[in-house]
Amino acid sequence: SVEAHKEEDNPQKTMEANGLTPVPDSYDYDLIVIGGGSGGLAAAKEAAKYEKKVMVLDFVTPTPQGSTWGLGGTCVNVGCIPKKLMHQAALLGQALQDSRKFGWQLTEEVKHSWMTMTESIQNYIGSLNWGYRVALRDTKVTYENAYGEFVGPHTIKATNKKGIEKLYTAERFIIATGERPRYLGIPGDKEYCISSDDLFSLPYCPGKTLVVGASYVALECAGFLAGLGLDVTVMVRSILLRGFDQDMANKIGEYMKEHGVNFIREFVPIKVEQVEEGTPGLLKVTAKSTTREQMIEGEYNTVLLAIGRDPCTRKIGLDKVGVNINEKTGKIPVNDEEQTNVPHIYAVGDILQGKLELTPVAIQAGRLLVRRLYAGETTKCDYVNVPTTVFTPLEYGACGYSEETAVEKFGEENIEVYHSHFWPLEWTVPSRDNNKCYAKIICNIQDNERVIGFHVLGPNAGEVTQGFAAAIKCGLTKEQLDSTIGIHPVCAEV
Amino acid sequence: MGWEEMQVRGYPEFVQTAQSYHGRPIFALFCGDKDAEGRSWCPDCVTAEPVVRNELHNLPDESVFIYCLVGDRAYWKDPNNEFRRNLKLTGVPTLLKYGTPQKLVEEECFKAELVRMLFTED
Numbered sequence: 001s002v003e004a005h006k007e008e009d010n011p012q013k014t015m016e017a018n019g020l021t022p023v024p025d026s027y028d029y030d031l032i033v034i035g036g037g038s039g040g041l042a043a044a045k046e047a048a049k050y051e052k053k054v055m056v057l058d059f060v061t062p063t064p065q066g067s068t069w070g071l072g073g074t075c076v077n078v079g080c081i082p083k084k085l086m087h088q089a090a091l092l093g094q095a096l097q098d099s100r101k102f103g104w105q106l107t108e109e110v111k112h113s114w115m116t117m118t119e120s121i122q123n124y125i126g127s128l129n130w131g132y133r134v135a136l137r138d139t140k141v142t143y144e145n146a147y148g149e150f151v152g153p154h155t156i157k158a159t160n161k162k163g164i165e166k167l168y169t170a171e172r173f174i175i176a177t178g179e180r181p182r183y184l185g186i187p188g189d190k191e192y193c194i195s196s197d198d199l200f201s202l203p204y205c206p207g208k209t210l211v212v213g214a215s216y217v218a219l220e221c222a223g224f225l226a227g228l229g230l231d232v233t234v235m236v237r238s239i240l241l242r243g244f245d246q247d248m249a250n251k252i253g254e255y256m257k258e259h260g261v262n263f264i265r266e267f268v269p270i271k272v273e274q275v276e277e278g279t280p281g282l283l284k285v286t287a288k289s290t291t292r293e294q295m296i297e298g299e300y301n302t303v304l305l306a307i308g309r310d311p312c313t314r315k316i317g318l319d320k321v322g323v324n325i326n327e328k329t330g331k332i333p334v335n336d337e338e339q340t341n342v343p344h345i346y347a348v349g350d351i352l353q354g355k356l357e358l359t360p361v362a363i364q365a366g367r368l369l370v371r372r373l374y375a376g377e378t379t380k381c382d383y384v385n386v387p388t389t390v391f392t393p394l395e396y397g398a399c400g401y402s403e404e405t406a407v408e409k410f411g412e413e414n415i416e417v418y419h420s421h422f423w424p425l426e427w428t429v430p431s432r433d434n435n436k437c438y439a440k441i442i443c444n445i446q447d448n449e450r451v452i453g454f455h456v457l458g459p460n461a462g463e464v465t466q467g468f469a470a471a472i473k474c475g476l477t478k479e480q481l482d483s484t485i486g487i488h489p490v491c492a493e494v
Numbered sequence: 495m496g497w498e499e500m501q502v503r504g505y506p507e508f509v510q511t512a513q514s515y516h517g518r519p520i521f522a523l524f525c526g527d528k529d530a531e532g533r534s535w536c537p538d539c540v541t542a543e544p545v546v547r548n549e550l551h552n553l554p555d556e557s558v559f560i561y562c563l564v565g566d567r568a569y570w571k572d573p574n575n576e577f578r579r580n581l582k583l584t585g586v587p588t589l590l591k592y593g594t595p596q597k598l599v600e601e602e603c604f605k606a607e608l609v610r611m612l613f614t615e616d
Contacts (some may be wrong), residue, residue, distance in 0.1 A: 123595055130595050130596045133611065134608060137607055137608055137611050138605065138607075
């Protein structure tokens, strides 16, 4: 059957080149989705609704430390879900402290068990992995735990963990392979450092941790690790949260610093050595200043690298089928219908060039793409005004333009920024900071003072931001905002 | 070695049996009690049981299949019964792989494909 597929590939090419409609019946599947994460699964399940024959290939190449996980992609296994749960664990620790001022009498010293937390979280993730398996099987989507790569215009080779290879053909493909953490490329990085891919299933408490990076991954992880009582240091090469509103990024950093997270600014690690083996062991990190001649050393139980993520697009045979990728970043450029330069090959999710790396974006893009392909719909994914939240100890929710991007696009004289500090009522009694929570909106003066940027720093920022995102999508103006009466007493009324 | 079946009734007997097989893959089907004629008060259990039994030949070697009657309807309806509290069961029939989050609940147990997947895949 391998030969048969090959023969069909060649006439296929000639027919398409001549502009004739290809014969659909010669393929094993209508659609093969490479990658079973947020985008891939959403697309596959949607296609099954239209009775298409769909296959999903999902495979996790183990990390240098040997970590691996089940079906569901980054978000479910090593991203949003465990991150938010560990963030919650840290918040609960804070709440326990606050509770004393509200009259709760904690007689014992409160301690945290990493193992108990991790076990519960992994158990929940396991139920999600299983849930996806059931959902796919129930909707007749074929799922294979195998590494997919293109070997021909309509042919994929799938290799499972035992090394067994199978070939499958499809009329169309969606690439949704996502990303993996980047390593530094210094001695000792892969041998001794961990990444977010390892952290959420780490079978021992990380102890004194150095987090390298200033991304939201770095700050969120540093934040909850410190909140759980660990000694945490963040090593930052230049600025915090590149791409985010810098005014807000600095406030987040300040808050973390005042709440026990150490920062080493303007340094990069140049080597990591093992001092002692163990779980955790002891590592020595040597770092170099980026601004002057200076070297420093430090010892940590764990070094967590969070310096960025790279798309999994270089080893899936895209060159064999002529799909263009950005050679420098690995990202795939697509048109506004998620189509690559090869008409029958599409892409969704974190691997897309110029699009936000968020689960809900991938899901929406995947679903709408499939509806356009098989249900005759025309709606395209709206990537504008997508709300996000960074779950640092002081949460940050945002929708729309950052202040600096608004100034750049509209000109400083054409925007008006309204801002305010606020003190959550719940923070008053336990005497928590009264000047840290903050909200600002950026308005376009020339367009009726339309709200083009929304930023809030405070508890439950995600919950607060979601509603405002809908309002902004409807074209909220400052006047409308002013005339909306607030709910009292909540943070969002500010 | 193939697989073997154990039939138990009630929570303590279930736990004791599961513990005695520690180290081997354990699958369990929880159903409502049967009357003297062998019919369960739980209609979905009546539908599911033959489907599950039909797939038992797919069980991995060395596994144990525990067929567990949970109790009468009144016992089951109590939101605090031991199966609900300790095993987090939400309905009968439930078919699960003990010690893992993998389970099929109610109508999911009617589907041979899903039962087979539970028995055969990691």
